[in-house]
Amino acid sequence: MPFKDIIGQDRAIGFLKNAIRKDRLAHAYLFTGIDGIGKRTTAINLAMVVNCLLPKDWDSCGECLSCRKIQRGNHPDVQIIEPDGQFIRIEQVRELSRSLYFRPIEGKKKVCIIANGEKMQHTAANALLKTLEEPPSHILIVITAPESKDLLPTMVSRCQNIGFNPLAPAIITKRLCEERGLDRRTAHILSFLAEGSLGRALSMDSQSLLEKREYLINEVCNISFREAGKISTFAEAMGKSTDDLLDTLEILKSLIRDIMVLKNAKEGVCPIIHIDCMDKIRDWCKRFSSARLFEIFTTINEAKKAINRNVNRVLVLETMLLTISRGEVRNYA
Ligand SMILES: [Zn+2]
Structure with missing residues (x-):
């Protein structure tokens, strides 16, 4: 070329x-x-x-x-x-x-x-x-x-x-629409999750990604610190899944990132990734404090690193889910 x-x-x-x-x-x-x-x-x-x-x-x-x-x-x-x-x-x-x-x-x-x-x-x-x-x-x-x-x-x-620089999301979105025939909305999400790598974006399974996101939005992000049993069940299910756990964590991170952007950034400065989930993101904005969001974001990053180092997955996920479950503002008010 x-x-x-x-x-x-x-x-x-x-x-x-x-x-x-x-x-x-x-x-x-x-x-x-x-x-x-x-x-x-x-x-x-x-x-x-x-x-x-x-x-x-x-x-x-x-x-x-x-x-x-x-x-x-x-x-x-x-x-x-x-x-x-x-x-x-x-x-x-x-x-x-x-x-x-x-x-x-x-x-x-x-x-x-x-x-x-x-x-x-x-x-x-x-x-x-x-x-x-x-x-x-x-x-x-x-x-x-x-x-x-x-x-x-x-x-x-x-x-x-x-x-060589990571590629801008707009460049990746355009290529995904052209080469894989994806709709713009899905291409937009993939372009951010691929973290600047066109190769990675092209190899991602968009259907499985949207299914994972549904699960994270409806189950994981709604977890409450009172549901200790659920935390263990989620950790085991996520840990045992044959899907790429790192991709799942990247999606989770991008959801938390969106909440942080909506909470802190001036209008239009940073694009929202999951633009089709704005209602949920607005709702979470009210429930999580900025400090707590930052802690959750950090804990997901730490979980990714630990899993890369082959630390016990279920233990890592339990710690991460505990942090997320404590995230609601009212628990700390
Ligand atoms: Zn030539």
């Missing part, structure tokens, strides 16, 4: 196009940012630009034989290294390093994209360092990772780091 069609990454792409225009491309780049925002697409297009037979405006044409081969993944001079299972292994990097020393077969530059560079084993990273220290002039390496701190500092210092 040519640069001109990649959305929401104008700054990163502007930087790259400027380097291409001045013929000052580095030998190695590190693209950082969350998953699903266009790092790999941009890296593939960078490989297309440097090998394009008919480049235009410092961008690839997307149509010549070279561009088509790279897009199909069968250009002999462009390779993508990905984790083999959990990790990128030393054997993969050794093989790559050997192949990079040969001159390009068809193209102008040999390009290697190392996707999810944070998954490089320590030994693999050290093996790659040698290539990064003395790169042959005909190579271009692009490493993608969530953050530069996920890689060896010695590796980061040998790459030009380009940060």
Whole structure:
């Protein structure tokens, strides 16, 4: 996909196009940012630009034989290294390093994209360092990772780091409507829940998401601190569910966030995510104090982190639900 069609990454792409225009491309780049925002697409297009037979405006044409081969993944001079299972292994990097020393077969530059560079084993990273220290002039390496701190500092210092931004909800909403045929309301909700990642938004199951939201609105958010039995039952049900619990918690967080926005923000400053549930949100606004809402929001965040660390799910959820159940203003008046 040519640069001109990649959305929401104008700054990163502007930087790259400027380097291409001045013929000052580095030998190695590190693209950082969350998953699903266009790092790999941009890296593939960078490989297309440097090998394009008919480049235009410092961008690839997307149509010549070279561009088509790279897009199909069968250009002999462009390779993508990905984790083999959990990790990128030393054997993969050794093989790559050997192949990079040969001159390009068809193209102008040999390009290697190392996707999810944070998954490089320590030994693999050290093996790659040698290539990064003395790169042959005909190579271009692009490493993608969530953050530069996920890689060896010695590796980061040998790459030009380009940060990619999470995408704006409006951009994601538009793409979801176009590509998945979702109605605007559902696309709007998904766009916020995806936290700026188009890839994540595209892979979300909208139907199951709306069902989860119904459950959270009608049951969980209405829980009272007097219903101790219900708290345990909910915690067990949520903890045992095979659905992605982190998604459920993200929906819950977004509901609490909406209440906070309605309670504290000036009209129109922050958009409400669950715009179709305004009656409920207004009602909760009266029932929860700002301090309590903040505490609930924090406790959901903490629960997400704990579940990521594999702490006992039911215990974590019980603590979270207890905090939510104590949320009503009248209990503290
Ligand atoms: Zn081309």
